[in-house]
C-alpha cells in the first residue's frame with residue numbers, strides 16, 4: 004500500500020560488510036530511500052548490521068537510570084536551552100506540541116563519548132552508549148552517501164558535512180537520546196496528555212530504535228499511521244533541515260506517541276532510542292537545487308532556535 008512505511012534491505016551496505024558495497028545495492032537503496040523520503044518520510048532499515056544485544060544493553064542500562072528516584076535524576080538535569088546539550092530531561096520539561104497539556108516523557112541526551120553521563124548511579128550507561136553510538140554514526144554515513152547519490156550530488160556531499168557526529172557539541176550537535184515513557188495513571192487519560200507531542204525532527208535524519216511496546220504514529224496524507232516496531236529494524240525519518248536542503252522534495256514528517264488506549268500498555272513503560280543526526284556546526288543549509296524556497300540557515304543556529312522554543 005502506498006501509504007505504508009517501506010522496509011529497505013541494506014544488504015552489503017549494512018555494517019557487517021567492511022568492503023565497498025556493490026553498485027547495484029547502492030543504486031537500489033538510493034532509489035528506495037528516495038521514494039520513501041519523498042512520500043511518507045519514514046523508512047525501516049533491515050540488515051543494518053548492528054547486533055540486537057548492543058541495542059538491548061542500552062535499553063537495559065537506560066532503564067536502570069530512569070528507575071532511580073527523582074532526587075537523583077535531578078542531579079543530572081540538563082540546562083537546556085542555555086547550556087550545551089548533555090543530561091536528563093524530566094516530564095513536561097520539553098513540550099514538542101504547544102497544544103499538549105502534559106508530555107509524559109523522560110530522556111537522557113549525550114553528544115560525545117566523554118560527555119556528561121550518570122556514571123555514579125548507572126555505571127553501565129556510558130559503556131553501552133559508547134558501543135552503539137559510533138555504529139549509528141557509521142551507518143548514518145553510509146545512508147548519507149546513498150541519499151546524496153539519489154539526489155544527483157557527489158557521493159560525499161552530505162557525509163562531508165557530517166564529519167563530527169557524536170564527537171562533541173562544540174563541533175557537531177548530533178545527539179544520542181535515550182527515551183523513557185513511564186507508566187501512566189488514570190489521571191493521565193485526559194485530552195492534551197500525550198507521551199510525545201506531534202512534531203517534526205530538527206536535523207538531517209533521525210535513526211530510531213524502539214522496544215516492542217509500540218505507539219509511535221506518523222502523519223501521512225492527513226492520516227495517522229502506526230510505525231509498528233519490527234524487530235531487527237531501525238526506523239529512519241527526515242528532519243526539517245534535510246527538507247530545507249532538498250527544497251521540500253524530501254519531507255520531515257510529523258509524528259507523535261499518544262497515551263495508549265489499552266490499559267495493559269498504559270501500565271507499561273516504553274523505551275526508544277533516537278539518534279538525531281545534525282550537520283556539523285557552521286554548515287550553511289541552502290537549497291541544493293539553487294532555489295530560494297528556504298532562506299539559508301546555519302545548522303547550529305537553527306537547532307538552538309528549535310530547542311529554545313520547546314524547553315522550559
Ligand SMILES: O=C(O)CCC(=O)C(=O)O
Pocket residue numbers: 182199204211213219258260274275277
Ligand atoms: O519515542 C519515539 O518513538 C519517538 C520519539 C521522537 O519522535 C523524538 O524524540 O523526536
Ligand SMILES: [Fe+2]
Pocket residue numbers: 202203204258
Ligand atoms: Fe521525533
